[in-house]
Amino acid sequence: MASTAEPILQVSGLVKHYPLTRGIVFRKQVGAVKAVDGVDFALGKGETLGIVGESGCGKSTVAKMLVNLERPTAGEIRFKGEDITKLSGKALKAVRRNIQMVFQDPYTSLNPRMTVGDIIGEPYDIHPEVAPKGDRRRKVQDLLDVVGLNPEYINRYPHQFSGGQRQRIGIARGLALRPEVIVADEPVSALDVSVQAQVINLMDRLQGEFDLSYVFIAHDLSIVRHISDRVGVMYLGRIVEIGKDAEIYDHPTHPYTQALLSAVPVPDPEAREHRERIILTGDVPSPTNIPSGCRFRTRCWKAQERCALEVPALAVPAEFRLTTGPTAHDSACHFAEEKQVVPPEDPSDDLAKGRE
Amino acid sequence: MLLEVRDLQVEFRTRDGVAKAVNGVTYGVDAGETLAVLGESGSGKSVTAQAVMGILDIPPGRITGGEILFQGRGLLKLKEEERRRIRGAEMAMIFQDALSSLNPVLSVGDQLGEMFVVHRGMSRKDARTKAVELMDRVRIPAAKERVRDYPHQFSGGMRQRIMIAMAMALEPALIIADEPTTALDVTVQAQVMELLAELRREYHMGLILITHDLGVVADVADRIAVMYAGRIVESAPVHDIYKAPAHPYTRGLLESIPRLDQKGQELYAIKGLPPNLMDIPPGCAFHPRCPMARDVCRTDVPPLYEVDEDRGSACHFWRECLHGLDG
């Protein structure tokens, strides 16, 4: 699905450091939280890029920078070739129309004092050139219909809806300006299991209908695999491995990815006996004090001296550079090697299912 | 049976009406067994556990029927004082949010030691030694040095270990873990679940694991009880339920989660929304969302049919569901 043409979004060297300050009126900097510390990726048109990682890895900060809610400390975000990090005023407002966000928590992302109509219609108030005034109500009702809600709910308040319905409202608001890119930050993690699937299917359907490109950020690896064409794995402010979904899930070469995948509980009790678990020791280091060299080395079972000295680059590892197979994808590890941690589906399973 | 809950009913009085949170729940756990209680928010899984522990907020909560037998004793008939003695010593609970379950102004050593001082009448000094021992047992590194630290100085995973240590302190016969790993990252989640499973084996405890995560259940449970709208809709050994669910709700849940090892097309999604507990649909509570619903489902509440010797399903058409004749 990924096109080889120019990517719609190209991120390079993205950095966000939050200064730690002391002082009451006049502050002085005493350190920095390195939330994002050099992230590169590209998003093709119509593609879904999944970004996974544990809490505190900086994935949400990346999302905020993509929609210009945070200014990067360094680096570029190119939307169709134009660096949007330096924009302001009218030009910024115009770009914002094209990159919209869906938030994690449907309970805090909708203003409780506004009706659904006002919430979904607000984009038109801010960008009046998109829709003439008389047309707005109808447009809002169309959007409600598109996301599977009754258009008659236009005058209701957010608290009259369930979590899943609220998330649909949030998606409708994101669609109002007909953006080309949607950044979704954990859009289903606050929802019940049975409702998650509804919202994921909706996002899938809208992608085709509105020709959208998604950056889909989540901690749930199964959901990311389901929706993404390509996946990037983040650890402590950096992408450690990125590639097509099958490359990452079936042929991971970075030890962190392997540990992450092996830790995911699989809803199959048969798998529990013959599944190999990589249980990482310790906790993620603090982003104010990132280990030298490879940032994963403090928890890595393969770490050697080289890992403390040299920062591994995010590129196809030397040993796979000449191959063309699924292992030849970017992985920031000095000792990258393939390890299958997600058991391939049991063939006898398929047989049993086939009888249905 | 270590613990038996029989036909438990709990309701909450709110200003908008009476919410029927638990409507006749029956389940049991043996010593050394792990029972997973699976359900979405509002299914009554946590309320049932709170009633078992005796920590239900009354009012607004009210137990309107049923009984809870723990080692043969009817807990609901006991005096508060007797129940308090059972809590902590014979059954203990682990909560989702370890940070808010620990007292921020007491060191973890003091909080762990408290258990021994209160229930066992130990001296402060002996209790401190016991606390270090416990922290060692849940594999907190450098326990001796860290026993004086405060909860906020520990990471999320370590705090959850401290909660587990506290629950384990008096070697209870039953542990109830309410979403113990939901707030944790996957890699830490795996560590904590493994620890729990190990301790359960070592002490031959009964474990009730309350969760919404089908993956976690498949990893550790022996039996599953699936709850919906305050009732058990299916109860079965873990292998059976994943192979062939006998209730359309279980089946919907299983099919609606994306899999790590497969990239699917469209996910199956259970239509509609969980019911309002103040206005539970008549008949089978699941019927408005059920693809198999027929007339009888709208009028008759299905009993827990016996599917197998140790397996039950509250669906009038469990046979069709089990044998997949509905598609």
Added chain:
Amino acid sequence: MPEPLPQEPFKSGGGRAPEDGVIAATGMGGAMDLATSEGETLERGPGPGDGPSGRPRSLWSDAWRDLRRNPVFIISGLVILFLVVISLWPSLIASGNPLKCDLAKAQEGSQPGHPFGYDGQGCDVYTRTVYGARTSVTVGVCATLLVAILGSVLGGLAGFFGGFWDSFLSRITDIFFAIPVVLGGLVLLSVVTSSTVWPVIGFMVLLGWPQISRIARGSVITAKQNDYVQAARALGASNSRLLLRHITPNAVAPVIVVATIALGTYIALEATLSYLGVGLKPPTVSWGIDISAASAYIRNAPHMLLWPAGALALTVLAFIMLGDAVRDALDPKLR
């Protein structure tokens, strides 16, 4: 655990393998697709916040529903309503003139037509108590309004923009908090000669705004962090839009609560200052002045003290009770 072999042939789980996907996905998934777009729209989700009638409910209408059921609110509301009416039209219930006094009747007790008796100057205590309400209500309402406006604008802007001015303002409020109110009043107001209510109101605003400013700053910071503010910002909303449309409506409740309670304390403060001789001065009619004058005769003629003091206590109590009731109704944590 019994071996679950018998179930094997009837296996229907999974649902994602291509072989059975044809049946499961078209059979159930297909029906499902209709259901998500139609089913859910038709059977609307009964959320926990749903009223039985399903009519729109907001914080304000919820609060109002709560208040109407609260006897504390009804009683204090009626007392305040009565106070406001008599301070606007005191002649409705008192036909005399509070400044028309007859020394010959000084300190006389209750008699027909003059239920509260006479004070040390021979003025009718009933008339003066009624007219005193006007002063108290004027001072309380004006001081509260000015304090609320000044405090919430300064605190709100500081909270919204943050940075240097926020730190600066926070330190200033700290300094003001350090000033003892009564001592400050004694010092500052002793140099004022005007006999109107304005110097007293001015003093209250000077010392009162930091309290509201701090509350407003805090609640704006809380509201600012909500995702819906971020969402509006991501849409390109201007700062004034964020403040007026998204932050203010969600941050105003605590300010209202604190201001209502403060109103009662301002009335008490006015009486205190007047009692100490630095607040209002005759010929202004004020409960504080009357209490001060009467306190010298507390043994011989307690009625002179009792009536204005009782009126003052009742008024202050009514406003504080109202503030309490409003807080209970607006505090989402209690819901």
